[in-house]
Amino acid sequence: MAYDDEDSTAAPPAAIARDDPSKVENEDVEDAEADEAISDFRKFASSLPGGGSGGGGAALNKKAAPHVSGKTVRRGEKDFESHGTRLQENTLEVSRTAMHDVLSYTRMRTPDNYMTGWYFPGHWAQEPREDEKPEELWRRDRVVALEAEKGQMTKSMGRVLRGAPKNVPGWDKAWLLPEEALYLVERGDLLLRWPRGSIEGIFPPPVEVDGLKREVARGEDGDYELGLPLSLQAAYSLFIGNEGDRGKITLEKFQVYSQLRRAGYLVSRASPLLDPPPPSDTQTLWQRLFSLISSPKSDTPKFHPAMGPLVRPGLYRSYESVYHQLSLIPRHKPTPRPNTPAPEGPFTVAYHVFKSRPGFTKTNLPLPDFRIAVVNARTTDVPDLAEMEALLGSTPWDPPNARSGAGGPGIGHMYQRLKHGWRNVIVAVNDNGMVSYLEFMESAFGEERLFERFDAKPKPGGKKFSGRNQKGGRGGGRGGRGGRR
Amino acid sequence: MTSSSPRPHVRISKAANRYLVFDIDDVMYLRRNHNICSVFVGTMPQAPQQSAFMGLPIELMAEEAQVLVEKNVAFVVDDSNYHPARIAAAGPQDKQYIDAIKTVTGDAQRSMRESTEARKAMFAYKGASKKKEKKNKKAPDTQSSEDVTVASSADAEAAATSLFDTTPEPAAATTKNSPVTREAPEAWLATLTTSGALLTPSPGQEEPIASVDVPASYPLYAHLQDKGYFMMPGLRFGCDYNVYPGDPLRFHSHFQATGFEWNEDINLLDLVTGGRLGTNVKKSFLIGGRVESEERQKDEAETALDVRAFSIEWAAM
Numbered sequence: 001m002a003y004d005d006e007d008s009t010a011a012p013p014a015a016i017a018r019d020d021p022s023k024v025e026n027e028d029v030e031d032a033e034a035d036e037a038i039s040d041f042r043k044f045a046s047s048l049p050g051g052g053s054g055g056g057g058a059a060l061n062k063k064a065a066p067h068v069s070g071k072t073v074r075r076g077e078k079d080f081e082s083h084g085t086r087l088q089e090n091t092l093e094v095s096r097t098a099m100h101d102v103l104s105y106t107r108m109r110t111p112d113n114y115m116t117g118w119y120f121p122g123h124w125a126q127e128p129r130e131d132e133k134p135e136e137l138w139r140r141d142r143v144v145a146l147e148a149e150k151g152q153m154t155k156s157m158g159r160v161l162r163g164a165p166k167n168v169p170g171w172d173k174a175w176l177l178p179e180e181a182l183y184l185v186e187r188g189d190l191l192l193r194w195p196r197g198s199i200e201g202i203f204p205p206p207v208e209v210d211g212l213k214r215e216v217a218r219g220e221d222g223d224y225e226l227g228l229p230l231s232l233q234a235a236y237s238l239f240i241g242n243e244g245d246r247g248k249i250t251l252e253k254f255q256v257y258s259q260l261r262r263a264g265y266l267v268s269r270a271s272p273l274l275d276p277p278p279p280s281d282t283q284t285l286w287q288r289l290f291s292l293i294s295s296p297k298s299d300t301p302k303f304h305p306a307m308g309p310l311v312r313p314g315l316y317r318s319y320e321s322v323y324h325q326l327s328l329i330p331r332h333k334p335t336p337r338p339n340t341p342a343p344e345g346p347f348t349v350a351y352h353v354f355k356s357r358p359g360f361t362k363t364n365l366p367l368p369d370f371r372i373a374v375v376n377a378r379t380t381d382v383p384d385l386a387e388m389e390a391l392l393g394s395t396p397w398d399p400p401n402a403r404s405g406a407g408g409p410g411i412g413h414m415y416q417r418l419k420h421g422w423r424n425v426i427v428a429v430n431d432n433g434m435v436s437y438l439e440f441m442e443s444a445f446g447e448e449r450l451f452e453r454f455d456a457k458p459k460p461g462g463k464k465f466s467g468r469n470q471k472g473g474r475g476g477g478r479g480g481r482g483g484r485r
Numbered sequence: 486m487t488s489s490s491p492r493p494h495v496r497i498s499k500a501a502n503r504y505l506v507f508d509i510d511d512v513m514y515l516r517r518n519h520n521i522c523s524v525f526v527g528t529m530p531q532a533p534q535q536s537a538f539m540g541l542p543i544e545l546m547a548e549e550a551q552v553l554v555e556k557n558v559a560f561v562v563d564d565s566n567y568h569p570a571r572i573a574a575a576g577p578q579d580k581q582y583i584d585a586i587k588t589v590t591g592d593a594q595r596s597m598r599e600s601t602e603a604r605k606a607m608f609a610y611k612g613a614s615k616k617k618e619k620k621n622k623k624a625p626d627t628q629s630s631e632d633v634t635v636a637s638s639a640d641a642e643a644a645a646t647s648l649f650d651t652t653p654e655p656a657a658a659t660t661k662n663s664p665v666t667r668e669a670p671e672a673w674l675a676t677l678t679t680s681g682a683l684l685t686p687s688p689g690q691e692e693p694i695a696s697v698d699v700p701a702s703y704p705l706y707a708h709l710q711d712k713g714y715f716m717m718p719g720l721r722f723g724c725d726y727n728v729y730p731g732d733p734l735r736f737h738s739h740f741q742a743t744g745f746e747w748n749e750d751i752n753l754l755d756l757v758t759g760g761r762l763g764t765n766v767k768k769s770f771l772i773g774g775r776v777e778s779e780e781r782q783k784d785e786a787e788t789a790l791d792v793r794a795f796s797i798e799w800a801a802m
Binding site for chain 2: 078079080081082088091092095096099100102103104105106107108109110111114116183185186187188190191192194196224228229230231232233234235236237238240241242245248250251255258259262263264377378429431432433434435436
């Protein structure tokens, strides 16, 4: 029986998927996979080099691994329930064995293409947080020093702390944040080591003859005496912590981080220092004074009689003046400099997410494409208005216009503008390793003045009709009809 | 089921209130014998740019950890504290651990070398036969066009294999050396999945057992678990648990379950929402909770799992 459509409700993260061609290409597959997190490992195993079995020679060479696309690993057919046949049992057993084989893999490389990182959790702990510069963000949390940067991954990870004095050991090394280190360990790109000696032993300061100390430290067991290579389990125990622990990351944040990285996005920890300053106030004093005087007129009328009609009797030549009198309830007006408190707790932007692009440099980050807050589904309630306002207030001013991709002015782009909002943020909800993404934006319906259109003079030549046709042509969009499902 | 077998207990490592299992044998054991599959949350090193297939560790729900502890098949260790302390304290376990790494890398290197040698031998054989072929073909002046294409395609094949054959470089370098120095310069490095021997407590010490905080829906979970159902987190269907009649590798889920207190008022709209969503995705909406009654208070032990569950079907509007 085709029970495949049962997962039709599990939409892919729309906001994430919308501009990414690779994501769109695999969308149907992901839909199919969405419900059943455990998929057909038999096909996956056969798509891996060397049959996917761990420890085997051929499987170890990463270069030989072909790109495993979503199509090749499409899941097999499933059954509704157990019918006690041996066929069913056998199929399940084959799947389980394949899963066992695939997951028994041990991360292994030759030293040439295996990065080595040393765990020094306390090295930058004493650095003051206040005088951080955008180039060396989060240095107190950087706990792993890379011996040498190798491969593509380091183009977006790790930082050399240029501000550090040159007599500090490890000053010229790239330092990783806990999530970066853990992700690299998981990928099999990083060998994490626990130093048995001090940092001077690992990275001798430049005054000493380089290499001398290292030679001394190496005994019969060679490198192993300098420091212990750590396991994946050890890496998790070192890097996973509670919110606010220095040099650690919460598991829900790490899972979101690694999921985004796997999907091809570039991710950096958020910091207010990376946000652009709010647009400067370009109004002159006179303009502002003038706006103070004139604004009540254009907004709600000052005076409404306690009794009597809302619209004063009289002769009206335009709808606009009527609608002005009708507007009683003050509406939300987005402002570039909101008076919201700094966000607290889980509803805080945790990561800046960038689409993969050529010329991306980690030292000079462009403006992020998305901002993501991460919450735990089990411990977090729906945000209240104050939390949401604070969260949105912490994101930069992003009014809907042609530049921000929300179309131009005019009624034709109204829904695009409403959907884009004036600020936006994505909330990733993590329930024990499963993540859903929700996009929140600050919308302002009061900014869309429909009545202004009523006063426009009907132009000759059926212009009005073409306007209607335009509306009808957009029928597939998310217009007002969306509510009737 | 097999809880009386001599199998060592499953070690659940607790890091910041999350419960992880790293050992693949433990994972498969839980799957086969205790109908617990859980979510794989790790990146797969063999295919690190996709999220459809995930690798170790698995993240247990708190309920799963608690059920396993109650069944006496697992124990929970506070790894955020114990594990770093264990690494920092150098001891005889270090040697065991390093030996384990060396065994793994040694084995891999050996098998790699063998496969490289086998391939080399094959190439040598192929090359020789190809040369022969060419010579044979050069001799007669009159070549049929068919023969030319065969030879050129064989050439192309050989070129292609050598082009993509990046494997033997490190191993090939070592094979040229004498057997004594063969392994020393190119010792492979490995990141094991579990810390294994390193975690063996020193004599007189024990691994600190951590507690498990379970949510209010735990009785329902334990009840369904006891009945042999597999359960996954319910995020995708807006419920507490997604309930499968068997291993999710093979079966679709039947229920979306949400736990309630026995005397808790349930918003009727929640029932409609759950029921309607469930019907749409061909599942039943299931609610349940522990029976609160005076009898249960009296005889706690016997009716500890006195849970009742109801499934709701959305009929029509």
